[in-house]
Amino acid sequence: MSTETRVNESIASMTLLLAFELSERTWKLGFSTGLGQRPRIRAVIAGDLGRLTEEIARAKQRFGLAAVTPVISCYEAGRDGFWLHRYLVAHGVTNYVVDSSSIEVNRRARRAKTDRLDLGGLLNLLARFEAGDRRVWRVVRVPTVAEEDARHLSRAIETFTRDRTRAINRLKALLATHGVRIRIDRGFVEALETVRLWDGTPLPPGVRDRLCREWTHLQGVEAQRRELLGARARPLDTRSVSGRIREQLQTVRAIGPSGALVLATEIFAWRQIRNRRELGALVGLVPAPYQSGASSHDQGITRAGNTHVRRVMVQLAWGWLRFQPTSALSEWYQRRFGHGGARLRKIGIVALARKLLIALWRYIDAGVVPEGAILKPA
Numbered sequence: 534m535s536t537e538t539r540v541n542e543s544i545a546s547m548t549l550l551l552a553f554e555l556s557e558r559t560w561k562l563g564f565s566t567g568l569g570q571r572p573r574i575r576a577v578i579a580g581d582l583g584r585l586t587e588e589i590a591r592a593k594q595r596f597g598l599a600a601v602t603p604v605i606s607c608y609e610a611g612r613d614g615f616w617l618h619r620y621l622v623a624h625g626v627t628n629y630v631v632d633s634s635s636i637e638v639n640r641r642a643r644r645a646k647t648d649r650l651d652l653g654g655l656l657n658l659l660a661r662f663e664a665g666d667r668r669v670w671r672v673v674r675v676p677t678v679a680e681e682d683a684r685h686l687s688r689a690i691e692t693f694t695r696d697r698t699r700a701i702n703r704l705k706a707l708l709a710t711h712g713v714r715i716r717i718d719r720g721f722v723e724a725l726e727t728v729r730l731w732d733g734t735p736l737p738p739g740v741r742d743r744l745c746r747e748w749t750h751l752q753g754v755e756a757q758r759r760e761l762l763g764a765r766a767r768p769l770d771t772r773s774v775s776g777r778i779r780e781q782l783q784t785v786r787a788i789g790p791s792g793a794l795v796l797a798t799e800i801f802a803w804r805q806i807r808n809r810r811e812l813g814a815l816v817g818l819v820p821a822p823y824q825s826g827a828s829s830h831d832q833g834i835t836r837a838g839n840t841h842v843r844r845v846m847v848q849l850a851w852g853w854l855r856f857q858p859t860s861a862l863s864e865w866y867q868r869r870f871g872h873g874g875a876r877l878r879k880i881g882i883v884a885l886a887r888k889l890l891i892a893l894w895r896y897i898d899a900g901v902v903p904e905g906a907i908l909k910p911a
Contacts, residue, residue: 548663549593551626552655553608554648555579555617563652564592568660572653582620607659609633610673618675629662634837635671680803683775686765687794688841693758700751707744711736721748765790775802778897785896786907787856788849795845801897809891816842818887834883846886853889861904862888 547566554561557579564573573592577584593602606621607629621628637658638644658669676684701717708714712731715724725744728736736744770776775797782793782801806812813819817838823830836843854863862885870881892903902908 547596547598547602549589549596549598549602549604550656550659550663551589551592551604551606552652552659553606553617554652554655555608555611555613557612560585561648561652562588563649563656564588564596565653565656565660566596566598568657570656572649572656574649574652586624603627605629605659605663607631607655607662609636615675615681619678629659630673630675632671632673637669674804676803680798683798683802686761687791687798690758690761690765690791691841693754693761696754697751697758700747700754704744704747704751707740707747711740717751765794773802778802781897782893784908785893785903786909787852788893792845792849795841796893799839799842801894806894806898809894812891812894813887815839816846816887816890818843818846818883818890842890843886846890847882850882850886850889853885857903857906860906862892862906864905 550565550567552563552572554563560577560579560581562575562577562585564575565571573595575588575592577588589604590600593600604626605628606626608617608631610630610632615630618628618630636655638654661669704717704721713728713736715721715728722745725736725741730736735741769780771780778797778801779790779793782788782796783790800806800812800815804815806815810819814835815838817834817836817840819835821832821835823832853860854866857863865888866881866885869884870878873881889903892901892906895901896903
């Protein structure tokens, strides 16, 4: 085999590695072909897909690669979501969306940080990942457009519920600064006219106007929240995977429409779960032990997972104790944590949330009803 032939075969077997540093105004692109190589850095205007395609073509020319050389890219999950991933995949690029908290970093207290260093580090990790080292980071499972869209209803309800709580707390705080306590209900504005301060004078006009504006804001938030709750209460479309799972979850006492919606759209309707450890890690409900020499202690749960599901599971765990008191899970909790103090019971409820999540997964996946659980009447 001639030298020219070996060179051509070597070039044909190479791939172009591409790493993104995404920001609101500018995208930094880093190119290389393997480990230890000084990256080629280019900057493009954020969202300029035409320029991105040009830079990929120029990088292939710069490294002496053929136009058909495959491209493997990566970027950290963030505000840009998954649309860029879908664009890259549609144009023949193998792309990985990476969980930023799982990326290996230098542990120095003060370390140099520049775009070139960051892109170089990502490119080296990408090369190691492609070589088979799966420990360098965790790749995010990218949902389809329909799967991602199904999550917005539950997240919108959560957002407006938080906005409602904040608005009510602002009203109460404004009243408390003047020593006034009245009910936040339909007669709130009329009650303001009759409120008197400690010396018998009415509320100052500035405070009263601000309270009225906050009340108007609260009414708008509450109206949109009621509309979203109405959408959640519509009959389920059992032709879809999400609808069937929601219906199945709601057959278990203590699981209502809110919890079923979150569990279905965030996890069970589209994620392929292999075992209980993977499920617990997905939600961040797994222990984080610390052991070094003679020092050993528990750091609590990792919390490195889906915050929406983790919050809902803790709520469902409290409800499970109330509505499923004779189940095996409730009896386990009462034996281990029921006679302890408030702090121990809170620690126990997190452990119960993890066990309950696994039990619900088995119910969805294999039809195994949680031991001792009561199902709702048909």
